[in-house]
Amino acid sequence: MKRAAQVLFVLVLGLLYVAVPATGASAAVPAARPSDLPPTLKVGTEGVYPPFSYHGGTGNGLTGYDIDVMNAIGKHLGVKVEYVETPFDSMFAALEAGRFDVVANQITFNEERNARYDLSDPYVETTGVLVVRKDEKGITKLADLMGKKAAENITSNWAEVAKGAGATIVGVDDMSLAIDNLEQGRVDALVNDKLAIRNYLRTKPDAGIKVVAETNDVSKSVLAAKKGSGYLPQLDKAIADLKADGTLDTIYAKYFGAAATTPSTWDIMRDNAWPMARAALTKTIPLTVISFAVGMVIALAIGLMRMSSHPVVAGVARLYISFIRGTPLLVQLFLIFYALPQLGVKINPFLAAVIAFSLNVGGYAAEIVRSSVESLPKGQWEAASTVGMGYATTLRRIILPQAARTAVPPLSNTLISLVKDTSLAATILVVELFRRAQIAAAPSFEFLALYGMAALYYWVICLVLSFAQSRTETRLNRFVAA
């Protein structure tokens, strides 16, 4: 009970801390300037942005233009490079939270970013292109975007360009979803990297989109690190050296030169069936099982506290339940994963997900525990007391076994919701089933096949659970009249 209160306290503290204006937070950044790169350089990248950062090739490993460049830089500087895959819109939050040291993900140079982060010299230059549907006639230049809708990553440079031209931004998670939205007519246009769009059209030559204009300014892709990292001199030198010896040109030709071969939908599904199943078996299911087990312990403690006649104990439980039910699970996940590091608490993704889901399940299931215990006749407590039982024995021997019967259906709902909620862990870098599907869908653009397969996997897991639920109910119902 005390622990739960502590965790809650930290959560609330975290919330307050985040609410403090950014100036307060940035003042706390130390001005230390380590002169060397760490022996293992952690690199943040999207993993779903072809051809720069995506999964493909043999073994479905991480590959792409930015990955090859980063590997070459690491080799040149004699440091090991380790990738941390992160959704683009969480990229800078994760960089600041210390999840990784450098971002290699087609970060476009601009002055605002330059003021806030350490930005390297550019390793590739490109322009942005304006993309519309094939049958679009009204939009031929950037200025035509005035009053139109454009699909962009909200934190990307391209969103700024489109907004600057007067477009309303519709936020999406990655470029392929932006194209999807455009093809389906939910938006009118998008602005994105010329190379990325060129790659897309090479993979999907019959896509219903066309390029109508280029942006005026050249966009320079740079590596980003935390302000005051001290990495820049070495990174800049490596980029200059690799430019000079032609390595960057070779990598450029590999990704933007020759024509790509497109595997069939069936090949992609076959190649990803096992990786996705493995993600379910090693991440989704353990995440669910552990979080549910821990959550049940929390629920029992909080549920019993909530029924206490002691006003402070009951009040703490009430506050906990209110906070958990009154805030989105996604926000709870982000608080633990991105906000706690700012208080100096850094937890790995899987553990952070377990903590967030356990606390969440604990809050919801506490009310189930309470209502199922309260639904029992008071005479059961009295009868237990007349045979000499104390509170704990009565709970264990008499109350909980009976409460379990009424609690199983609602708890099963909680469990089944949890299975599906674990997909939110994708946003905090856990490569579980849904994230694996996203990674596979990004370079192939096979959304229907891969997300359909993910849905099927979730469904199968939930079917097994529903079956287990009805078995459990039958077993618990043996002592009541039919």
Add this chain to the structure above:
Amino acid sequence: MPDRGVVRIGDTTVDFAGINPGPRGRLPKDQRAELMALRRHSGMVFQAHHLFPHKTALENVIEGPVVVQGEPLAEATARARELLTQVGLAEHADKYPFQLSGGQQQRVGIARALAIRPDLVLFDEPTSALDPELVGDVLGVMKDLASEGWTMVVVTHELRFAQQVADQVLFIDGGVIVEQGPPQEVIANPQHPRTRAFLTRLLEPI
């Protein structure tokens, strides 16, 4: 909760003048312990039986001896079977409460109360929730217990039973003792008008 008077069972004495619920109706810990000590001497049979529905008749009976008193399972089981035989339910030992009639359930309740070897058994209107046809079985068992020498405190409206079995009868109205004495006095020849009115009403309902 009595507001005064002394209850003494065996070597445990509780003076209710010293038992005072604090704010919000909670008893202080030491006072609760006193009542617990008193309770350990007594078994209780409820009007609505309050059997544990997730346990068989036998399991209901051995729960207190085994879990609370630490009696070995085999010993407690043998004793429980004897008690169930005594209340006429030897064949029903392995049935769940929902498989038994009201009278049978109440008799399991009596066996459960006896199983913890109390000095005294309390009965709270043990027959008033029962079908009239089943009342006889329960009263029969209670009569046997009385003749075996069990100390029993019974709250009941079964006057004939009280008359035959009780050593002492108290007529209570609104929490206050109106009249007390041997049954042949209180029931056969009541002195207080309140007692008379009640008995008349009960013996000649129309």
